[in-house]
Amino acid sequence: MSEILFLSHRIPFPPDRGDKIRSHHLLKRLAAIAPVHVATFADDEQDAAHEVELAITARSWRLVRRRLPLPLAGAMALARGLPVSLTAFRDSRIADFVAETLRVRSISTIVVFSGQMAQYVPADFAGQVIVDFVDVDSAKFDAYAADARWPMRWVHAREGRLLAAEEARVAMRADAALFISPEESALFSARLAPAQRARSSLVTLGNGIDTDLFDPAIVTPEPQMAALSGPPLIFTGQMDYPPNVDAVVRAATRVMPLIRAVVPDATFHVVGRKPAPAVMALQGVNGTHVWGRVEDVRPWLKGADLALVPLQIGRGVQNKVLEAMAMALPVVASPQAATGIPAVAARDLAIGHSDEDLAAQCLSLLADRRGARRIGLAARRFVEQAHNWDAVLAPLPALIAVGKARRNAA
Known part of the structure; x- marks a missing residue:
């Protein structure tokens, strides 16, 4: 044989x-x-x-x-x-x-x-x-x-x-x-x-993406995130990987101040193993919480209101984006983060080109919970059909x- x-x-x-x-x-x-x-x-x-x-x-x-x-x-x-x-x-x-x-x-x-x-x-x-x-x-x-x-x-x-x-x-x-x-x-x-x-x-x-595993119907929100006030935004990934480090530094120092100027209690949660020193230094900056490695990322995605993925260097297809979409979580992404994912912008996810665009997309979805839910459900349908x-x-x-x-x- x-x-x-x-x-x-x-x-x-x-x-x-x-x-x-x-x-x-x-x-x-x-x-x-x-x-x-x-x-x-x-x-x-x-x-x-x-x-x-x-x-x-x-x-x-x-x-x-x-x-x-x-x-x-x-x-x-x-x-x-x-x-x-x-x-x-x-x-x-x-x-x-x-x-x-x-x-x-x-x-x-x-x-x-x-x-x-x-x-x-x-x-x-x-x-x-x-x-x-x-x-x-x-x-x-x-x-x-x-x-x-x-x-x-x-x-x-x-x-x-x-x-x-x-x-x-x-x-x-x-x-x-x-x-x-x-x-x-x-x-x-x-x-x-x-x-x-x-x-x-x-x-x-x-x-x-394993949509049977990443199914919001079988997961409960992470209690540590639920215990905090304000709408939570999340970024997941390997946190010693340079493009991810660059993305969360951008989110915490450039995008979150714009969001918190309108929604002061909004928080940003970085979830992923081996956070680099530059990531650890973000703890407490503009509502940022660095959690490091977790046993199961799904409850954290379930507990978030939005996934914010402002990658500036992006290759291939981002699993972090597919996982968030499978969990029916609205995603606000840079064009680099959405590369290789043939989703429809404004239907399956939101795209922001600049820091200001990303913040505006986040604020729009935070203000329109019904619209955010509609995008989240469309995102899950998309990955079920296109990324099984x-x-x-x-x-x-x-x-x-x-x-x-x-x-x-x-």
């Missing part, structure tokens, strides 16, 4: 952040197609504690605790002329597992989740290679460089340049390169040279079959 090797830069359990949600559902669907062997990393002991769930899903696996400090990875990458992203995820234990699995198992397909794991695909592997880039990582670093000061401007620009070259190499090696939205696929294509573009097969495979995981991943079995045929024909 043909089997699958799945390489992921983070263990797909628990599905509690954007990349892990996607890799979790991708792995589950692959395991329904054929036996799957998994090589992956744990960021911390909390991740490592979920190895039992990996064991239930995978035929065999290798879970490695990633301990290389980022500054050391940066120094090693600089010395070797490599992207930091690759060096940070290079480990001989993963390489050894891949080599042994390919030697003793009938692996016909290697599925790579996140481009930095493609370094483990042997040059002489004759089977099918599918790489889920999700979004264009090199473009993120280009954006970081544009906003940074020296020396980080140079660091980010170097990473963007080297990572773009690696992405192009991987895309030409793969039978299919997956992206989370047509916008990301088009962006990646535009960054390739014509010859590279001709040799690459770019495929859009969207993001989903079963529908999103339905093309995957055929994609793998087509890839095998193309490889065999070659």
